[in-house]
Structures are given as C-alpha cells and as structure tokens.
Amino acid sequence: MSKIFDIAIIGSGIAGAGLAAMIGDQATTLLLEAEATPGYHATGRSAAFWSETYGGPAIQPLTSASGPRLKAGGFLFPRGIAHVADQDGLDALKKFQESFAGTPVVLTPLDRAAIEATGARLKAGWDHGLSEASCEDIDVAALHAHFLSVAKKTGTELHTHNRVTALTRKEGYWFIETTRGSFKAARVVNAAGAWASEIAKLAGALPVVITPYRRTMIQLQVSPTPPAAMPIIIDALTRFYFKPEAGNRFWLSPHDEHPQPPADVAPEEMDVAIAIDRFQQAADWKIEKVERTWAGLRSFSPDRAPIYGADPKAEGFFWCAGQGGFGIQTSSAGSMLAACLLLEQALPDWLKDVDPERYSPKRFQV
Template sequence: MSQFDVAIIGAGMAGASLAAEIAAEKSVLLIEAEEFPGYHSTGRSAAFWSETYGGPAIQPLTTASQAFLATPPTDFSDRGFLSPRGALHIGTVENQAAAEELQTNFAASSVALERLPKKAIDEYLSGRRDGWDIAMWEPDCCDIDVAALHQAYLSSARRLGCEIVCRAPVRALNFTGGYWKIETAAGGFVAQMVVNAAGAWADEIAQLAQIRKLDIQPFRRTMIQIEVAPSAPAELPLVVGLDGSFYFKPDAGGRLWLSPHDEIATPPCDAAPEELEVAIALDRFEQVVDWNVVRIERKWAGLRSFAPDRKPVIGRDSQNEQFFWLAGQGGFGIQTAPAVAQLAAALLLQRELPFEIVPALYSTDRFR
C-alpha cells in the first residue's frame, strides 16, 4: 500500500485548498469519491463573496480570505478570483427589524454596510414593486470565479507533489499501530493523519473510522437560471431578501441566477431540484420586481452541510488526534476557503496564522 503523511478525504474546495497549503511540507493523498473533484457542492456554488453571508461567526474567515482571493501569490495564479458586484439586502416594512439586526451584527467589524433611503434603491434595482422600500447596501460584495479558484488549488497541490485519486469512495478506515489503513474502490492506502473533508458525507466518514459523528446535516439548496424581460443589467448587484427567503444575481447574456434560499434537510446524495422549490423561487422573485420571466433555462441543486451551531468544524478529534475534521462549511465554504485552509494547515503543522482568528471557535472541543 502507498503510504502518506496525510490523506484528505474529499477533493472539493475544502480538501483541495488544504492539500495546496500543506503539500510542500507533507506527503499528501487527496481522495475523491466521484469521477472528478468538485462534483457536488463546489461545482454548484452561487459564486459570490459577501462578508455578511453566514453571520458574525463566519465573517472573520470571509474577511481574512479577501486578500488572497483578490490578489493571490503569483506562483499560485496570475490573476485574482474576485469581481466587484455589490449586494442589495432588500425587504418591506415588515423586515425593518431584520435590517437593524444586520447593521447591529456587523457594527463592530470592518464590514461596510449602508442604509439606503427609499429614493436611492432604484439606482441599484429598477423595476422593484411597491413596498420594497427597506434596503441595506453592501458595496464590497464580489463574484467569485469558483472553477478557476478550485483548479488553481488542485494545480498547486499537484505541483507540490500531492497525489489525487478519483473514483475512490472510501470503504473502510482502520487505525492500527499509529497509522490509518484506508480501503477505497481504487485500492488501499496508509496515512499517519486522515482529514475528513467529505462535505455532506463527513459523518459517514467519521463512523467508518469509529469516530463519533458530529451531526453534520446536509441541506438541499435550489438554483435556477432564468431569462427575463427586460434583460437583467450586467451591473445588477446581488439582491438578497432581508428575511432570508431569496437571492438573485446576474449571469452572462442578461440571464439571472435565482434561489429561494431553501434549506431542505436531506441525506447525503447527488442533489436534484424539486419542482415545488423552483415554483417558490419564481413566486418570490415576481413579488419583488415586475420583470417577466421568459423561460427557465437551467435548474440544479447542491448540498450545504452544517454543524448544529452552523459554524465550520476545523481541528483534531478528541477521540483520536490523528483524525482531523474539515467539515460543516455550509454555504460559505468557497468564500472562506483561503482562511479555512490556512487555519487548518496551521493546526496540522503547528505554525502561526497570518491573521487573527480564534481557532477554538471552530474546534471539535465545543461538542464535548
């Protein structure tokens, strides 16, 4: 069996980014169950970076990731992964308290948020219907080139010697004599450390390793691509409901990406959209703006996995310190990937972080 210092299970954004961070110092195996990396959550992301997304507990990781995403090291990428977009958080008078809470939650942070007067909202969203008069403007929100970022991490990991094995679902994990024996559909491997970056399957991997599960729950999130009339302007911001019931953003050719912001608990699976959620998304959209939906061009669903407290789980397991959790990234795993990877690498390699984060916030110790 091939032997490695670290075996990372899951080659989505979490696993790929950590592999790139540690492969210069450790021999790394990146194990992917699917035919190619990023098949599930990473490949189905809504692709935006917003410091308010995920709430105050996630914001430090998002903010700490901004510099890397905007201006990555030249040996990692010759261009950045962010494009300015801006986010309009909008609601009716019934959402007044939600607007105030949003502002309060980030008042002590560096996050830029501005309360917009009613007459200024039309500068960002023409065609809004009557009553949608409460709005907060988040100017620093950006689009993320998710595919380019993921491929850059995979390429960096390969250059540094990481071995990537696809079509290799894990069948058994046994800890013997200080090493993990890993049985997969692509063969057997041995590693001193196992990193559980399996996304929606994180608890299943833990149970294979005879590690207590942490109740990492996958939720289905629906997305549709629609053609509207008039065409969506290219400069349209990300538009988010203050009540958390929808968001939409422009895509190429005047199209829109639209989600009902649903969270439907589901077992780990290859998620598919439900017609009811598609209908709900369209209904909520048509309540906000008077644009006509010409047709639905595409629809898909992805899984967002959360720990019970909705914070990521990053750190060694108390049962076995050679089992490392990198799970529960929810819907913010892309926008926080650089900081999360650096935090995980610091914990694995016992090195200092380049930014101020309290690791205990995300440690497995909080579940004791």
C-alpha cells in the same frame, strides 16, 4: 499499499483541495475523491459570490481574511449586494445590521431612490435596504482548479473513483480501504462535505452530526435586460435572492434549506415554483424563459460554524468540514487555518482576527 503518506485528505472539493494546496510540499499528501471529478457536489454548484455577511458573524472573520488573497489571485470581481426589505422585513433588516456592529463590515442604508439607482426593478413596498458594496463575484471553477494545480505541483496524489469504505487505526497509522484499493497514512483529514459524519463514524471520531441541506438554483431569462453592474438582491427575510448573470439572465434561489441524506441532489418542482412566485411578487421583470435548474448541498455543523482541528477522540483524525455554503468564500483563510493546525505551525499575521478555538471540534465534546 507500498507508499505511506503523511496525510490522507478525504474529499477534493474546495475544502480538501484548498488544504492540500496550503500543505504543499511540507508533507506527502493523498487526496481521495469518491466521484469521477473533484468538486462535483457542493463546490461545482455554488452561487459564486464572496460576501462578508454571508453566514453571519461566526463566518465573517474567515471571509474577511480570505478576501484580499482571493482578490490578489484574480478570483474576485466587483458586484455588491443590496439587502432589501418590504414592510414585513424591517425588523429583520435592523437585526441584520446590528449583528455586524463592531466588525469591519460596512453596511450603508438605502432608501427607495437609492435602491432604484442600483438598477433593481423592485415593486412598490420594497423601500428599505442596506448596501454591502464589498461583495464580489467569485470565479469558483478557476479557484478550485488553482488549488488542485498547486497541490499537484507540490506532490499531492489525487485518486478519483475512490469512495472510502473503512478506516482502521493501528501501529500509529490509518489503514484506508476504498472502492478501488487500500492506502496508508499517518493522519486522515475529514473534508468529505455532506459525507463528513459518515467518515467520522468509520474512524470512531466524535459523533458530530453534519447535516446536508438542499438548496435550489434557477437560471432565468428576463426582460428588460438587467444592468450588468447591478448588485445581488437579497431579501432580509431570506425568502429569495437573485444575481445578474451574462446578458439578460438572473440566477435565482428561494433561499431554501431542506435537510436530507448526502446524495447527488436535484431540484424539486415545488421549490422552483416557490422561487419564481417570490421573484414575481417582488421584482418587476418579465420572465421570458426558465433556462435551467439545479440544486446543491450545503453541509452544516450543529452550531452552523465550520470545524477545523484534531479530533479529541480518534488519534490522527482531523476535521475540515461543516463549511455550509461558505467554504468557497472562506477558502483561503479556512485552508490556511486547517494547514497550520494540522502541521502544528503558528498562524500567519493575516489570520490574527481568526480564533482557532471558535472552530475546534472540541466544542462538541459532551
């Protein structure tokens, strides 16, 4: 424990890696990862798209601010979304559109002919939609690798296989015990994703409940081959979404949310069956093969908005958690916001539409 770090970040997924990159050489930074590989749980299992509507109006400012930076970095590629509704989903589609009134998000109505023109083979009754043309695919692996590379080049030390087991504050420093050693830092950042509540408890911080939810993904081979430029199709009632992948493949999800303790998760057979049934009820593609299935955790705070800021209870403890499934698409803005708050710097002009108080842990004080 000879070296004393300015900042120790717990978790090297997109939140921890992005924050370390934004801190750069402005502080000596330690990045602690419990697994053998950074980004093993949520980051590595993302559905990989950037959407200004995904997560709702509370997330939109972070997403919109991140978009130009992700695009400039070469991490975004045109895709688009068609939010579609059958008769049961008309009210949900209307409320969805109304929720983004007054924001920069552009949603264009789609009739049956316009839906068909996207290449989406939807069955009769799916006659209404909204186009979100700004949606883009994200190269998640390249983005995460970029953050880790920048962090490394500017001096961040990454230690994998180091699950944090104890946090003790004394004499103005955090003494950090892990499964492989001991570390010392002036400040600790909780970027532990699904394990964020456990880390907060170790530190004696605010008892904010970060709930991990399992989401199922399926890779299908279908016929005929969908158009390569076809948009993502999302049901207004959030019963399913699917997006084209290479060749004749779709990624399909039943849009499920199953709360569970943090763990290395796998899909349940019932959720896979539900997703396939919903797809077959709505879409007119033949499923040739289920190639693979997987699941990931999306971790939410009680109000489903991320938490960035200093903990009001535990000195030197900082939150960078609760990003749900939106941490990748908001990573540029979220990481910069967290870095500015942590380093006590003014926000750059490109974050002028982001309100730091909206994401402060202080909102959970009793």
